[in-house]
Amino acid sequence: MSEVLEKVETGKLAILSGNEAIARGAWEAGVKVAAAYPGTPSTEIVETLSKYPEVYSEWSVNEKVALEVALGAAISGSRALYASKHVGLNVAADPLFSAAYTGVRAGLVVVTADDPGMHSSQNEQDNRFYALSAKLPLLVPSDSQEAKDMTKLAFKISEDYDIPVLLRSTTRLSHSKAPVTLEDREEVPHKGYEKNPSKYLVLPMYARKRRVDLEERLEALRKFSNSTHLNYVLEGEGEIGVIADGVAFQYAKEVFQGYPILKLGMPYPFPDEKVLEFLRGLKRVYVVEETDPFIEILLRALLQREGLKVEVLGKGLIGERGPVPKYGELSVERLRTHVIAYEKGETSSESSETSSLKHALKYDISELPARPPMLCPGCTHRSVFWYLGKYKNVIITGDIGCYTLGALPPLKAMETCVDMGASITMAHGIEKSLKEKGENKVVVAVIGDSTFYHSGVTGLINAVYNKSKIKVVILDNSITAMTGHQEHPGTGLTAKKEETVKIDLEKLVKAIGVEKVIVVDPYNMEETKRGIAEMIRYDGLAVLIAKRPCPLYIKFNEGAYQVDNDKCIACGLCISLGCPAIYKLEDGKAAINELLCVGCDMCAQICPVDAIHPIGRE
C-alpha cells in the first residue's frame, strides 16, 4: 500500500499507517539495516523498509536473532532498526537487556507494537515496562506524523546517549492511516567498526563498569526528557489535569476538552521536573494510558518522593479501582463512560453504553450468530485437523499461526497454544508427565513451517535428545501465512525477494535424528489419513510433514465445485470439514457457495455417495 499512497502526494503529503510512517522515518534517518520476524501488528514496518533499495532488510528466523543482527549492525557503524510485536520482544529480551550496557555506536531503534484488546495476540502485555526494566529511553507516538518524526529523533537520541531507544506503538497506531509530511533521506556517514571489547564484551568485570556508565547515561536522558518538546502541555483551565501518552492521548483530548493535558511523547526516563511543574495548582490528575498503569506508577512514586498530595485517578493497582479501564483497548466512548460511571460512584461501567436505536431493534446485537475467523476455503491445514480430530485418545498441542483456528468447531483438533514453538516442547513435557502416572498417551504437536524455523526446531532437537516419543505435524504451506505471506528460510527467497538457499525441511528433520519422517500432500485425503495413522501408530518420535503451498498465496483456484442435490444424502460429512464455502440447506443437504469455493477437492474425496463435482464436470 505504501508505494501506492506515496504517489498520492499532495505537496509531499501521503496517507501512511503508523507502521509505514515508522518505516518512512527510519528511511529518512538514513537507516541501513532492518531486521524483524513478522507479527501483527508490527509486520508492515520491515515489509515497507524492504522496498527501499538503500536499506538492507531481512526476515530473521526469530526476534532474538533479529535484535542481535540489528545490534551487530549498530555497533559496526550502521543505523539499524528492529521491529516486532509485543510478545516478540520477549523472545528478544536477552540481547535487549545487555544492549543497554554495551551501547550502540550508530543509532539502534527497537520498535515494539503492542496489542491492547488482543486483536491478533495471545496477551496484552504493556512493553513500556521493558524501558523501566531494561533501562532504555522510551518514545511513544500518538499518530502517524509523530510516528515518523519520533523514529527519526530516536536514532539521534540513540547516538547522542549511546543506548538503544525503545519506540512503542499499538495496534491502533500501527494500523491507522493519517496524512504525513514526507521529507528526503539524509545519508548518515557510516561510522565503521572499532574494536572495543571492554564495551561490547559483557564479561562481569567489564559489565560492572558498563552498569555504572548506564546509570550516568540514564541521568543524562532524564535531563533530556525534562527539556524535550516531546513532552508538552496542552493548556487548559481548572484544578483538574490529565497526563496521557500514545493513542490514549487522542482519546483524552476528546473526553477532557478544556482541561490542561500533559502529553508525554517520552514517558521514560520520567520527566520529573516537567511533571512537577504541570502539577502546580492541580488537585486531581487523571492518567490516561494503554494498557497497564505505567505512567501512573511513576507519577505516584514521584508524588511520594516530593511529599505531595495530588489525587491520582487512573487504572489503580491491584485491589484499587480507578476511572480508566484496567484492561482492553480504550476508545473515546469507553473512556468517557468509565469516567462518568466512576464519578457517579457506579460499580460497573461496561454495560452502561446503550442507545435508543439498540432498544428498537428486533434482534439483540449481542445474540447474533458470531463470525469467528476460520480457516479459508481451500486451506491446506483442513484435512490434517479433520483426521486428527477423529482420534479421541490423543492430546493435541498447538502453536501460533493461522492453524490455531483448527482448535475451533467443527474441527476442534487442538487443545493448547501458548507461544511460538511451544507445541513441541509442551507435548514433550506432557508425555513425560503422563509417563510418571503410568499413562502412555500419544501426544501430537501441530506447528507451522515458519514457526518451526522460529523456535520449533530447538524443541524438536530437545525432544530427540531426551528420548521423546511425541508425534510432530509440520504444516508446511511454504510461507508465513497469518501475517500476510512473508518469506522464511524454507521459501527460497529473502525479504527483498532475492533468490537464496531453500532449506529442505525433510532433510533438516532427519539430520536432527528423527528416524520416522512421513511426507503427505494434504489435498490428498487418503494419503493424509494413512500418513496420520502411520505416525500415531509409530513407537517412537515421528514427524509428519503436510506439504502444499498456501492457496491464498499462490492464488490457487481450480474452479468451484457443486453438490448434486439428488445424490446428496445429507450425511453432513462435508459440512464437518468446516469449510466456509460449504453450507447446509433447510433439508439438511449440503450446498457450495461457488464464489468462495476454490476447488481443493477435499469434500469431493470424502463424499460417500460421490455427489460433489467441479461445476460443468459431473
Place this chain on the structure above:
Amino acid sequence: MKDNLLEEKVKNVLVVGVGGQGVLRLSDIISTAALLQGYQVKKSEVHGMAQRGGSVNSHIRYGKVVAGPLIPKGEADLIIALEPLEGYRYLEYLSPDGVIVLDQDRILPPAVYLGEMRYPNVEEALKEVLGDRALIIPATKIAVSDVGNYRTQNVVMLGASLKYLDLELDNVKKAISLVFSGKEKVIKQNFLALELGMRYLEKLRV
C-alpha cells in the same frame, strides 16, 4: 487546496463486511479520495487473525481536522455493509440521521451453515427501524452478472453510497486508479462497477 464540501463537521464512514470481501481495499479507495479532495483523513482497521473469514471493519474519518482514529458509537454518517448481518452488527455506530447501505447477498456464519442457528431477517428488521435510511443493493449480483468479476462488489457498493460521501466523482475515480495502479483491466472493471452502483441508487431513489 480545493474548497471543502464539509465545513466544520467530520465525516464518519464505517465499512464492514467479512474477511476477504475487500473491506480494507474499499476503505483505501475512500480515504485516498478524501485526501485528494484536500481533507485531513484518519482511517483505522484490524489486520491478522480477524481477516480469516471473520467480521472486519474499517473506520474512516475525514474533514478539516480529525482527532481520534475511531468513530464513536452513534456518530457514523454512513455505514457501508458488504454483508447484511455485518451491517446489523455495527448498527450502534449509526448516527440518528445516518444512512446504511447493505449488499443483499448473505455470507452465512458458521453457526448458521452448521445448522445450529438461523440467519435472522436483518434486512426487514433494519427497514422497520430505519425506513429509507436503509438501502439494500444487489451489489454482488451486479458484480457477477454485469461486471463479470464478483470481486468488484465493494466498488458497486461504493457507487451506490457515493452521494452520501461528499466526495467528487473525479477524486473517487482517481483514487481507484491509484489503489489499483498498474492493473488496467481491474481499473476498467471497477469504473464500470462504480457506474452501475451509482445507476442502481438513482433507480432506487426514483
